Amino acid sequence: GAVVSQHPSWVICKSGTSVKIECRSLDFQATTMFWYRQFPKQSLMLMATSNEGSKATYEQGVEKDKFLINHASLTLSTLTVTSAHPEDSSFYICSARSGQGRGTEAFFGQGTRLTVV
Amino acid sequence: AQSVTQLDSHVSVSEGTPVLLRCNYSSSYSPSLFWYVQHPNKGLQLLLKYTSAATLVKGINGFEAEFKKSETSFHLTKPSAHMSDAAEYFCVVSEPSGTYNYIFGTGTRLKVLA
Numbered sequence: 001g002a003v004v005s006q007h008p009s010w011v012i013c014k015s016g017t018s019v020k021i022e023c024r025s026l027d028f029q030a031t032t033m034f035w036y037r038q039f040p041k042q043s044l045m046l047m048a049t050s051n052e053g054s055k056a057t058y059e060q061g062v063e064k065d066k067f068l069i070n071h072a073s074l075t076l077s078t079l080t081v082t083s084a085h086p087e088d089s090s091f092y093i094c095s096a097r098s099g100q101g102r103g104t105e106a107f108f109g110q111g112t113r114l115t116v117v
Numbered sequence: 118a119q120s121v122t123q124l125d126s127h128v129s130v131s132e133g134t135p136v137l138l139r140c141n142y143s144s145s146y147s148p149s150l151f152w153y154v155q156h157p158n159k160g161l162q163l164l165l166k167y168t169s170a171a172t173l174v175k176g177i178n179g180f181e182a183e184f185k186k187s188e189t190s191f192h193l194t195k196p197s198a199h200m201s202d203a204a205e206y207f208c209v210v211s212e213p214s215g216t217y218n219y220i221f222g223t224g225t226r227l228k229v230l231a
Contacts, residue, residue: 006160034218043207043221044161093160095219104211105151106219108160 002028004096006109013084013116021079021112023094029074030096034106035067038091050077084116119144119212123222131230136195138225140182140208143189149211150191151219152182156204164206167191178202203229 003026013019023033032051036044048064050056050071058064066088068080077096081088091113095106124139142148149168153161165176172184182193191208208222 004160041226043223046218049218091158095161105163105166108153108162110160111158113158 002026002096002098002107004030004094004107004109006094006112008112009110010113011115013114015085015116016083018080018082019084019114021081021092021094021114023077023079023096023109025075025096025098025107028096028098030077030098031074032097033071033077034095034097035069035077035079036093036095038093038111040091044093047079081114084114086116089114089116119148119210119220121150121208121210121220121222123206123208123225125225126223127226127228129228129230130198132200133197136193136198136202136227138193138206138208138227140191140193140222141189142191142208142210144210144212150182150184151209151211152176152180152191152193153207153209154204155207155224161207164193198227198229200229200231203227 005024007022035047038044046059047062048056048058048069050069052071052074056069071077091111093111094109097104097106120143122141151166152164155161164180165174167174167184175181180195184191206225209219
């Protein structure tokens with residue numbers, strides 16, 4: 001299957017700093033990328049959907065000024081957690097799809113474990 | 118609205134015995150359904166998908182799932198569990214609107230006993 005690379009796999013940062021997470025589709029062009037947050041032993045919570053070249057669509061309750069998403073190319077999307085606080089510590093996962101058909105599968109990155117101290 | 122319910126949050130089986138992970142969905146349309154597996158601190162890997170073709174879908178690592186419209190179910194099975202199957206499994210329905218976003222079940226943690 002297609003490969004989605006997410007980097008870094010883990011990061012520790014100080015409270016108040018910003019952290020950028022990259023999500024790359026390595027062998028296909030991703031028209032749509034998704035960012036999820038996963039709390040321990042819970043399912044994935046969709047944070048936002050981004051289409052290349054347009055603004056991301058955020059889910060209700062997700063602060064767009066805190067979680068900045070950029071999808072500047074068909075192979076790269078970034079999530080920046082601005083002014084991170086300990087409550088932002090979580091596992092963040094991106095996924096990418098090459099189309100929008102009903103059966104189009106999404107490919108997931110390996111996730112990023114963010115710890116804010 | 119679409120929804121998906123994974124009936125068991127935890128399932129334990131002995132190595133070599135069958136695996137059954139249950140999933141029921143709610144949909145006003147003909148859905149697309151997926152099963153993904155997640156190992157600890159890893160991303161999700163697609164096991165199999167149903168998109169309105171054959172109702173019995175075969176996936177990787179010996180897994181298969183059967184789409185039963187009358188029961189609105191898409192249960193995941195495997196004849197013989199391996200230790201490496203221990204992981205979290207997610208049933209997903211793709212909603213037929215907009216960008217066909219995924220709706221995730223709450224997950225089932227599979228434990229395989231030696």
